Amino acid sequence: MIALLxxxxxxxxxxxxxxxxxxxxxxxxTLIVVAIKARGNRPDRGDxxxxxxxxxxxxxxxxxxxxxxxxxxxxxxxxAGSIAxxxxxxxxxxxxxxxxxxxxxxxxxxxxxxxxxAGVLIWAATILVAIAGLIAGIALFGVHPVNVPGLxxxxxxxxxxxxxxxxxxxxxxxxxxxxxSFSALLAMGTFFSTLTDTATGAIGATIGVYIVxxxxxxxxxxxxxxxxxxxxxxxxxxxMFTANTFSHDMIAGVVVQAAYFVVFxxxxxxxxxxxxxxx
Amino acid sequence: xxxxxxxxxxxxxxxGEVKAVDDVTFSVERGQVYGLLxxxxxGKTTILRMLTGLERPTAGNLRLFGEPVTPSCAQLLRVxxxxxxxxxxxxxxxxxNLKLWWExxxxxxxxxxxxxxxxxAGLDSAIDRKxxxxxxxxxQRLGFARLLLSRPELLILDEPTNGLDPGEIREIRELIxxxxxxxATVLLSSHHLNEVEQVCTHALVxxxxxxxxxxxxxxxxxxxxxxxxxxxxxDRAQAILAALPSVSDVQQQGDGLVVHMxxxxxxxxxxAITTAxxxxxxLMPTQQLEDxxxxxxxxxxxxx
Numbered sequence: 306m307i308a309l310l311x312x313x314x315x316x317x318x319x320x321x322x323x324x325x326x327x328x329x330x331x332x333x334x335t336l337i338v339v340a341i342k343a344r345g346n347r348p349d350r351g352d353x354x355x356x357x358x359x360x361x362x363x364x365x366x367x368x369x370x371x372x373x374x375x376x377x378x379x380x381x382x383x384x385a386g387s388i389a390x391x392x393x394x395x396x397x398x399x400x401x402x403x404x405x406x407x408x409x410x411x412x413x414x415x416x417x418x419x420x421x422x423a424g425v426l427i428w429a430a431t432i433l434v435a436i437a438g439l440i441a442g443i444a445l446f447g448v449h450p451v452n453v454p455g456l457x458x459x460x461x462x463x464x465x466x467x468x469x470x471x472x473x474x475x476x477x478x479x480x481x482x483x484x485x486s487f488s489a490l491l492a493m494g495t496f497f498s499t500l501t502d503t504a505t506g507a508i509g510a511t512i513g514v515y516i517v518x519x520x521x522x523x524x525x526x527x528x529x530x531x532x533x534x535x536x537x538x539x540x541x542x543x544x545m546f547t548a549n550t551f552s553h554d555m556i557a558g559v560v561v562q563a564a565y566f567v568v569f570x571x572x573x574x575x576x577x578x579x580x581x582x583x584x
Numbered sequence: 585x586x587x588x589x590x591x592x593x594x595x596x597x598x599x600g601e602v603k604a605v606d607d608v609t610f611s612v613e614r615g616q617v618y619g620l621l622x623x624x625x626x627g628k629t630t631i632l633r634m635l636t637g638l639e640r641p642t643a644g645n646l647r648l649f650g651e652p653v654t655p656s657c658a659q660l661l662r663v664x665x666x667x668x669x670x671x672x673x674x675x676x677x678x679x680x681n682l683k684l685w686w687e688x689x690x691x692x693x694x695x696x697x698x699x700x701x702x703x704x705a706g707l708d709s710a711i712d713r714k715x716x717x718x719x720x721x722x723x724q725r726l727g728f729a730r731l732l733l734s735r736p737e738l739l740i741l742d743e744p745t746n747g748l749d750p751g752e753i754r755e756i757r758e759l760i761x762x763x764x765x766x767x768a769t770v771l772l773s774s775h776h777l778n779e780v781e782q783v784c785t786h787a788l789v790x791x792x793x794x795x796x797x798x799x800x801x802x803x804x805x806x807x808x809x810x811x812x813x814x815x816x817x818x819d820r821a822q823a824i825l826a827a828l829p830s831v832s833d834v835q836q837q838g839d840g841l842v843v844h845m846x847x848x849x850x851x852x853x854x855x856a857i858t859t860a861x862x863x864x865x866x867l868m869p870t871q872q873l874e875d876x877x878x879x880x881x882x883x884x885x886x887x888x
Contacts, residue, residue, distance in 0.1 A: 308687045308688065308689075308690050309688055309690070311687070312684040312685075312687055312688045315676075315680070315684060316673050316676065316684065319675060319676060320675055321675065396673075399671055399672065399673060399674060400668070400669065400671025401671050401672055401673055403633075403636075403638050403667055403671075404671060404672075404685060404730070405685065405688055406637070406638060406655070406656055407636050407637070407638070407656075407660055407663070407665050407667070408656075408660070408685060408686075408688050408689045409637065409656035409657065409658070409660040409661065409689070410656060410688050410689060411655075411656045412655055412656060578655070579640075581633070581638065581639040581640065582633070582638040582639065583633070583638075583639070
């Protein structure tokens with residue numbers, strides 16, 4: 306299995322697309338940090354991640370959280386969807402899938418290897434964003450504790466201070482939560498990737514499901530149904546910084562992601578093991 | 585008696601209402617070079633896909649080396665297969681493609697028959713170029729290199745000369761000849777009848793998914809399984825050819841000989857003549873496989 310993982314990793318890592326994504330994941334956080342620096346302390350306009358953005362200028366240690374809060378909403382979804390949707394379908398579209406299976410490699414092991422490599426790349430993308438933000442943030446804002454004022458960020462009481470140790474720990478936990486929150490997307494993308502020999506179709510379907518989920522999640526009239534959407538708890542981690550609480554929504558988010566992961570992974574495995582390989 | 589290398593019994597494959605393969609039974613014995621003949625859409629590739637575990641039969645039995653075929657079954661370790669065109673990871677070099685494909689099976693690349701494979705590919709320094717820069721012919725040759733890495737006992741080749749220029753086609757045919765001389769069994773699909781006639785000992789004809797005919801190439805050509813030969817010493821050649829086990833009768837006709845064959849390839853006749861020091865002037869079938877093939881298809885159409 307190790308050899309299979311290595312071969313799948315080399316195939317994915319050596320693509321030009323992977324290099325471009327890596328450059329974007331380093332470059333964009335750097336640009337965002339420069340924008341935070343340039344923006345200074347102008348008034349809050351209520352934008353997404355605004356609270357973390359305004360605080361970020363206090364300490365470079367808070368910058369990764371601010372950057373992740375912006376990029377996890379769309380750009381990381383697109384990147385994770387591309388990686389997951391491409392996992393099986395790319396080999397199929399090249400016509401190479403049949404040759405790997407005739408090597409022979411068991412279909413279950415091959416799917417597990419491809420999904421694992423996609424998962425590693427998605428985690429790597431998230432961590433790369435955090436590290437790029439951290440380096441740029443420290444370079445521009447230094448390392449300091451952060452004073453979070455009450456009420457203005459949606460909190461209910463007095464303000465609080467986050468020490469540098471707390472910032473580091475919560476940033477690590479936040480990045481892990483963001484990466485884990487792509488588990489549903491990973492499994493769905495892998496499943497869609499087994500359904501088609503066209504990588505763009507699988508990628509489009511994966512990202513499309515997430516966009517639809519985001520849209521439906523914004524309709525409050527749907528009530529408790531929204532709690533089951535894969536994107537509903539995506540931002541639950543930000544309260545670690547803005548409200549000094551570890552929200553129960555994070556646990557719910559983990560459960561929802563795990564449930565989607567299990568269901569769609571099982572579906573992908575069943576389908577891939579039984580389908581006719583015609584590509 | 586040992587199991588056939590390939591055997592099918594009542595093999596069927598449906599795609600919805602379409603019967604792609606319908607009740608096909610045949611077997612390939614060790615050392616045979618079997619041609620799978622049929623027009624486009626006859627079901628040839630579907631049969632090869634089922635043999636390599638890529639598709640599951642709707643009904644019937646399918647065995648390789650005596651064991652049932654399942655997806656990614658262990659018998660495939662003894663098979664070198666090229667189904668449709670050779671395909672690779674385009675952004676990797678030819679060499680890295682070979683290495684990753686081999687290592688995906690959990691075996692060290694040092695165990696692969698790399699020198700022989702590279703000699704067959706004949707790509708020289710291009711082996712280190714990305715595959716996306718290759719011509720179709722180069723990809724096909726790299727495909728042959730890949731399937732030879734494991735020194736396969738059975739070669740399954742689907743239209744192996746498609747997309748190649750005449751020089752490359754000749755190289756591939758010579759390669760197949762060398763491999764069969766070394767004892768490999770070959771199952772080869774093609775709609776190039778002259779290719780099958782030149783390369784194969786046996787053939788089966790498929791049309792609309794059904795088996796139309798199965799036998800030696802000579803049998804398929806029927807009474808016309810005869811070969812016309814001209815040499816510089818006709819009497820001596822008659823004696824030499826008549827002594828061959830694959831020859832049933834040799835008669836003089838005009839300036840040459842008409843040789844009736846039971847089995848075997850026409851190249852066996854050429855080899856016997858040249859080995860005896862005679863000069864071969866002409867060697868050609870009295871009737872082409874193409875004639876027999878078209879007759880068989882026409883007969884099936886009438887029958888159905």
